[in-house]
Every structure is written in C-alpha cells, then in structure tokens.
C-alpha cells in the first residue's frame with residue numbers, strides 16, 4: 001500500500017522511560033504529542049517498587065505535562081526480591097498500576113535492584129497470576145559466558161519456557177524483542193502472552209552500531225541484532241498478529257552519558273516515534289497494518305478501551321534537531337540532523 005496521508009486511531013506506547021525531575025519535564029511532551037497513554041517503566045534511582053511510589057511518580061509526570069494535554073501514564077512496579085504478594089493486591093486495586101516489571105539484576109540500566117533468582121519471587125508471580133497483573137520482562141540472561149547477541153534466546157530457553165510451565169495463566173509481555181526466536185515463541189503462545197517491538201529494532205540491524213566507527217547512539221539493550229532477525233521482527237509487527245504491539249523503549253540519556261568510555265544503553269525515539277514506525281511499515285509495504293499494531297493490539301492485551309480520537313500522518317519529510325534539551329543537559333535524538341519521511345499534521 002502506498003499513500004501520502006494516513007489517519008489512524010491515536011496510538012499508545014506500551015514501553016516508555018520518562019526518567020524523573022528536570023529530565024522528565026524535557027521529554028514527556030514528546031510522548032504526549034502523539035500517544036494517549038504509555039506504560040511507564042519504573043527503573044528510576046531508587047526504583048519505583050511500591051504503589052505509593054508509583055502514584056507519587058504519576059503525579060510528577062502529570063505535573064510535567066504541558067497545560068491542556070490529556071496524556072495518561074500507566075504505572076508499573078519494579079519487581080525486587082523484597083516485593084510482597086500484598087503489594088501486588090494493592091497494585092491490582094489501585095487503578096493506577098497496570099503491570100510489574102522484571103529486570104534480571106545487572107541486565108540493563110538501573111537493574112541492580114532487580115531479581116537475582118526467579119525462584120525467590122514465585123509467591124509474587126503466583127499473586128500476579130491470580131490477580132491478572134501482567135509481568136513485563138526484560139528478557140536477557142546476564143550469564144557472562146553467554147554471548148551478548150544470544151542473551152535473549154538464552155532467556156527464552158532457560159527462564160521463559162520454565163516460567164510459562166509453572167505459571168500457565170500468568171499474563172506476560174516479552175519487552176523489546178529482537179530475535180527470530182522471540183517472534184517464534186510469542187507467535188505460538190496463548191493470547192495472554194505478548195511482545196512489544198521498538199521502532200529502532202524494526203529499522204536497524206547491528207551494523208548501525210559500527211558504521212564507519214563506534215556509534216554510541218545506536219547502543220541499546222537488547223543490542224541490535226543481525227539483518228535476518230530485523231526481518232523477522234518486521235514480519236511479526238506487520239502481520240496483523242495481535243500478540244505484537246508498539247513499545248518504543250524510548251530511553252533518553254544525556255549526551256555525555258552515552259559518549260563515554262562506558263556509555264549507557266538506550267535510544268531516544270519519543271520525538272518521532274509514530275513517524276519512525278510509519279517508515280518501517282511503509283518499507284515493508286504494510287502501512288495498512290500500522291493502526292492495528294500501534295493502536296489496537298496493546299489496549300486489547302491490557303484489557304483497556306481502544307482510543308477513539310485519531311491522528312493524521314502525512315508523507316512529508318522533516319529534519320530532526322541535532323540535540324534536544326534533557327534536564328540541565330541535552331540528549332542526541334534518533335536520526336539527529338537527518339530526515340524522517342513522515343510527520344504528524
């Protein structure tokens with residue numbers, strides 16, 4: 001399908017990092033411009049581990065919005081080995097917390113407080129299964145003997161398959177999937193197991209990290225994979241399969257934190273998220289599938305109503321700024337200084 005104008009039901013972002021403080025104030029409007037709702041990840045320092053903390057964070061997000069915006073943050077709790085089944089019951093009853101995020105300790109940004117051994121949180125997972133609260137997973141093993149490009153596949157084999165067997169009714173999202181193995185696993189799973197896919201994993205393969213030199217702004221976790229995996233993700237996202245939905249994993253870091261001897265993982269895409277997905281879907285000849293992926297499958301999975309208003313995308317190129325404000329610093333957005341083919345009117 002080729003087209004120059006596309007009107008779709010307003011999308012939601014089912015995986016987003018908003019940070020906190022002044023940084024939050026710099027980025028939240030980018031998301032609110034296009035998305036009605038977003039699942040907000042809890043990997044702050046210190047992490048958001050209780051309903052009370054999530055509700056405080058939610059108030060800070062709402063306070064950071066430009067006047068008149070109707071954006072709704074959907075909060076999550078950060079799972080630790082100290083999380084209690086009682087906190088899960090409180091989360092379910094809260095009306096503000098929609099999921100619990102599992103970070104294997106050491107797997108990614110601010111994951112030190114995460115889970116070392118899944119067996120230690122079985123009572124919590126049992127409570128989540130009972131209450132129907134989804135477990136959102138950063139699905140990578142941290143075993144240093146496993147190659148970094150194989151860590152998602154190893155997570156599926158070592159942890160996800162056993163977890164599915166032990167908690168068959170647990171609602172789960174494998175976040176920011178990057179491999180054909182993840183696509184195959186999710187496609188075969190029941191409807192209460194889904195996956196988010198980022199725009200950058202649809203648009204880039206791992207060569208981007210090394211093009212003409214080392215490119216820290218293309219470093220994220222899970223790390224970009226080889227071209228065959230990118231193609232499997234594009235196939236999944238554009239197939240109409242309701243297991244797969246939009247999650248940007250937009251993860252801003254200050255420029256100096258990325259351009260460093262040990263640079264942080266994370267790519268900022270919120271300034272152009274739906275436009276970037278439109279590019280990926282257009283390249284696949286599947287623009288007609290963008291709405292289902294971006295606006296239907298996510299709310300259907302979470303049991304929330306679909307949005308009713310629309311956004312209009314136009315095939316009109318614009319140039320991304322070289323830098324964007326980020327608290328008392330700035331960040332380098334995806335496609336900095338380069339063109340994006342689609343705009344929101």
Ligand SMILES: NC(=O)N[C@@H](CC(=O)O)C(=O)O
Nearest residue numbers: 017108109220221251265266
């Ligand atoms: N994706 C990333 O590379 N980074 C995320 C954390 C995460 O989602 O794993 C971040 O918070 O910076």
Ligand SMILES: [Zn+2]
Nearest residue numbers: 108138221222
């Ligand atoms: Zn992650």
Ligand SMILES: [Zn+2]
Nearest residue numbers: 017041249251
């Ligand atoms: Zn993330």
